[in-house]
Amino acid sequence: MQAFDNLNLPSLLDTLVSVGAAFVLGTTIGLERQWRQRSAGLRTNALVAVAAAVFVDMANRLGGHDAAVHVVAYVVSGVGFLGAGAIMKEGANVIGLNTAATLWGSAAVGACAGADLLAEALVATLFVLASNTLLRPVVNRINRRPIEEARGEASYAVHLTCAPEDHVRLRETLVEALEAAAYPVRELEVRAMGEQAVELEARLFATAVDPDELDKAVDGLRQHAGVRQAYWSGSAEE
Template sequence: MSGIGFLGAGVIMTEGMNVRGLNTAATLWCSAAVGSCAGSDMIAEAGLLTLVVLLANTALRPLVDGINRIPTEGRTIEATYSVMVTAAAADAGPIGDLVVEHLEAAQLQVAELDVTARGEDRVVIAVTLVATNVPSEELDAITDYLAKVHKVEHATLQARTHD
């Protein structure tokens, strides 16, 4: 059973505050329990457990769908945000540090920083945040500030919502 627990842990994925795969992991563990019952010559118990697992997975699905349809607060939505800054290639290091420091000062967790060359003398610094609920006005204020910083040519915000 502990080996199946490790397999179940492998299907659980987290993205910031989102956790996915818990139902799949629980179903894997229950399938192992059915196999253990059947292997121990407890066929009636294995059959009953199979019905309970199938019933739980199918009967509770409408409840999960109903919970997922409950609207979130109108001014915020959970998303993965990326702050994109264009600067001279020579200034990529200090500008990247400035962007990360400014985001962390605003209590936003940085997931990754990626620098992409745009021609010979320009780079785009993309700082991706951990999935979060942040008021859009706060993020707009951050990009407005970064756009005014000396040596930053352009600053934008990109958001990807989660299903």
């Protein structure tokens, strides 16, 4: 039988060492994840490392180093899909990225072990653990640091005041004048200022303006009938 013909004790011992190393190292990575109660913990990381080692070791035994290299590429892709399942979106927040990256690291450790690169597998394990433990205090310190300076881009708006009966006509005039000056309007808001006046506020797409150009456009708006006041303003957005 082919199964008995394929029995090779030295090769079997080599596989046992490779897969055993992957199991121990994957368990070590998973232990840290389980201790922190992450979704992919002890068993998941151990299984990923063992499976990667088995695939690479089998390819190495059946087809040599070239076949093992091809299988490593498939392992990388396959674990990428597995990691995607650990990533979740909650509102504006995305969680699970670190867990997915750790699974990828466990696969790398297993692939090294399966390729009989045990020292490299150990080194990879140490660096994965260091990333999840030694860097954690640094991340927490940065996250707790107060933001001392607001950083953002500028927001510009053109304001025009007119009588209530003129605001529809002047709204079109305002938009056309700003587009002609190469400052298209992003948003237009109409606000009542009592019963005798209406303010039009045109927020611009531009995050930087030429003051002389915008002054010229506003001066042109002041010349239209019904315009009581026209000016532009700028502010910083976070």
